[in-house]
Amino acid sequence: xxxxxxxxxxxxxxxxxxxxxxxxxxxxxxxxxxxxxxxxxxxxxxxxxxxxxxxxxxxxxxxxxxxxxxxxxxxxxxxxxxxxxxxxxxxxxxxxxxxxxxxxxxxxxxxxxxxxxxxxxxxxxxxxxxxxxxxxxxx
Numbered sequence: 298x299x300x301x302x303x304x305x306x307x308x309x310x311x312x313x314x315x316x317x318x319x320x321x322x323x324x325x326x327x328x329x330x331x332x333x334x335x336x337x338x339x340x341x342x343x344x345x346x347x348x349x350x351x352x353x354x355x356x357x358x359x360x361x362x363x364x365x366x367x368x369x370x371x372x373x374x375x376x377x378x379x380x381x382x383x384x385x386x387x388x389x390x391x392x393x394x395x396x397x398x399x400x401x402x403x404x405x406x407x408x409x410x411x412x413x414x415x416x417x418x419x420x421x422x423x424x425x426x427x428x429x430x431x432x433x434x435x436x
Contacts, residue, residue, distance in 0.1 A: 302434040303377045303393075304337040310372045320367035326403045327360060330392045333376030334407070337390075341428040353422060355388065355409040362405035366396070373397045379434045385420050386411050388429060 298305045308329055316322040335345060348355070368374060375395045382389035387410050394403040413419040 299337075299340065299432070302432050303379045304333065304340060306333045306336045306376045306378070308332060308374050308376060310368060310370055310374060312370050315370050319369045321369070321372075323362070323364060326362050326364070326394060326405070329374065329376050329394055329403075330360075330362075330378075330390070330405060330407060333378040333392060334390050337378045337380075338425075341425065341432070343425040343428065348422070348425065351422065352414040353419070354412050354416075356412055357407050358387070358410045359408040360405070361407075362403055364403055365401045368396050368402060374402065380429050380432055381406070381434050382408075383426065383429050383433055386418050388421070391434075 310321055314321050314325045338344060338348075345355070374397075377393040377395065379391045380388060381391045387408055389406055389408045391406045392404065393401060396402055411419055411421040
């Protein structure tokens with residue numbers, strides 16, 4: 298589901314996602330970013346598997362997360378994902394992770410570069426770029 302350029306993905310926190318203190322281990326939020334981003338690309342009509350099948354990959358070149366609050370096992374979180382910058386070779390995704398009661402848990406971003414099958418930087422394919430431009434949010 299997308300609203301105002303932000304795509305929403307719900308994730309139930311699994312026991313294995315928590316640390317000794319019973320809250321989501323900080324590194325797992327990057328995995329939640331990935332889930333949100335993958336579902337967003339799928340909704341755009343370009344799942345990663347399809348892009349990779351055509352010889353393109355989007356690799357992470359930068360990742361950032363800021364932690365605001367914690368949640369624990371069996372909590373339902375919403376990952377909101379938006380595209381905020383689109384260049385010839387790179388794309389920037391922003392994230393907000395919210396609790397069931399709409400508390401902000403984590404914010405962050407990732408930047409991805411498009412590579413070809415030989416792992417060389419390449420201009421992103423035209424069709425995904427068109428779809429991404431339609432959803433681009435200016436910061």
